[in-house]
Amino acid sequence: MTAQILDGKATAAAIKSELTVRVAALKERGFTPGLGTVLVGDDPGSQKYVAGKHRDCAQVGIASIQRELPATATQDEIEAVVRELNDDPACTGYIVQLPLPKGIDENRVLELMDPDKDADGLHPMNLGRLVLNEPAPLPCTPNGVITLLRKHGVEINGAEVVVVGRGVTIGRSMPLLLTRRSENATVTQCHTGTRDLAYHLRKADIIVAAAGVPHLIKPEDVKPGAAILDVGVSRDESGKIVGDVHPGVGEVAGWISPNPGGVGPMTRAQLLVNVVEAAERAASAAAS
Numbered sequence: 001m002t003a004q005i006l007d008g009k010a011t012a013a014a015i016k017s018e019l020t021v022r023v024a025a026l027k028e029r030g031f032t033p034g035l036g037t038v039l040v041g042d043d044p045g046s047q048k049y050v051a052g053k054h055r056d057c058a059q060v061g062i063a064s065i066q067r068e069l070p071a072t073a074t075q076d077e078i079e080a081v082v083r084e085l086n087d088d089p090a091c092t093g094y095i096v097q098l099p100l101p102k103g104i105d106e107n108r109v110l111e112l113m114d115p116d117k118d119a120d121g122l123h124p125m126n127l128g129r130l131v132l133n134e135p136a137p138l139p140c141t142p143n144g145v146i147t148l149l150r151k152h153g154v155e156i157n158g159a160e161v162v163v164v165g166r167g168v169t170i171g172r173s174m175p176l177l178l179t180r181r182s183e184n185a186t187v188t189q190c191h192t193g194t195r196d197l198a199y200h201l202r203k204a205d206i207i208v209a210a211a212g213v214p215h216l217i218k219p220e221d222v223k224p225g226a227a228i229l230d231v232g233v234s235r236d237e238s239g240k241i242v243g244d245v246h247p248g249v250g251e252v253a254g255w256i257s258p259n260p261g262g263v264g265p266m267t268r269a270q271l272l273v274n275v276v277e278a279a280e281r282a283a284s285a286a287a288s
């Protein structure tokens with residue numbers, strides 16, 4: 001068996017073209033959505049992701065606001081930029097690119113953001129709203145995973161899902177999204193400390209691999225026909241991405257997301273969705 005592809009590039013392109021129409025409608029009503037990014041330091045991966053986010057903005061008509069600080073920036077200097085974006089009316093939503101350099105209190109920076117401008121859904125208030133089942137911007141990668149599965153007709157309802165990872169951008173919130181009534185999956189959360197990972201993986205209809213451990217998910221641990229989402233990003237000596245999923249898994253799985261070209265582009269597309277939805281809410285509030 002060769003797995004079918006969960007094509008993140010094509011799915012993200014379709015989402016972006018739908019958003020282009022919605023942004024044009026907002027502009028006709030006098031609202032221009034503006035995405036801000038805060039990038040601290042010179043990590044090449046983070047620089048690439050942020051550049052991609054601004055390319056996407058240009059494609060769909062969202063204005064871009066870029067703030068860059070050196071790796072030596074202090075907590076106070078970063079927080080000053082966050083306060084500035086909170087107060088800037090042209091910035092309707094923004095993100096702080098993670099991870100921040102060592103020594104910076106990431107949680108304090110996230111908490112300082114205006115939750116109404118949190119385009120990533122990572123502010124504690126918005127994560128709390130997700131726990132409480134209240135409307136909130138959703139974390140982009142987990143939401144991208146769900147959209148990718150839905151758009152390809154992969155059944156989530158009743159599925160046994162194993163999430164491997166416990167980081168703030170994916171692992172922590174992925175199970176919260178999957179266990180909502182609208183998704184109705186049963187989720188097992190595993191991580192690098194899980195004693196018998198293979199035992200859990202073998203039962204899974206869907207695996208979301210976000211541990212950052214190259215080729216952690218092996219063909220012999222995957223149930224034939226399962227859907228596999230590779231969210232892991234490690235790099236080899238030449239800088240090429242190595243995912244969490246062994247290439248041989250494609251011979252066993254029913255569906256697989258390529259990496260690159262799978263969940264990454266979906267993360268970016270869902271960010272734009274959050275920005276446009278926030279701007280639509282603001283436009284409606286101003287009109288009423």
Ligand SMILES: Nc1nc2c(c(=O)[nH]1)N[C@@H](CN(C=O)c1ccc(C(=O)N[C@@H](CCC(=O)O)C(=O)O)cc1)CN2
Nearest residue numbers: 049095096097098099120140169260261262264265267
């Ligand atoms: N504030 C945030 N920080 C981080 C997040 C996040 O959602 N919010 N997630 C990741 C990185 N990330 C988004 O910022 C991200 C990762 C990957 C891609 C992407 O398009 N990847 C391409 C490959 C690009 C390459 O060659 O390196 C792909 O998969 O095709 C976009 C965004 C951590 N930080």
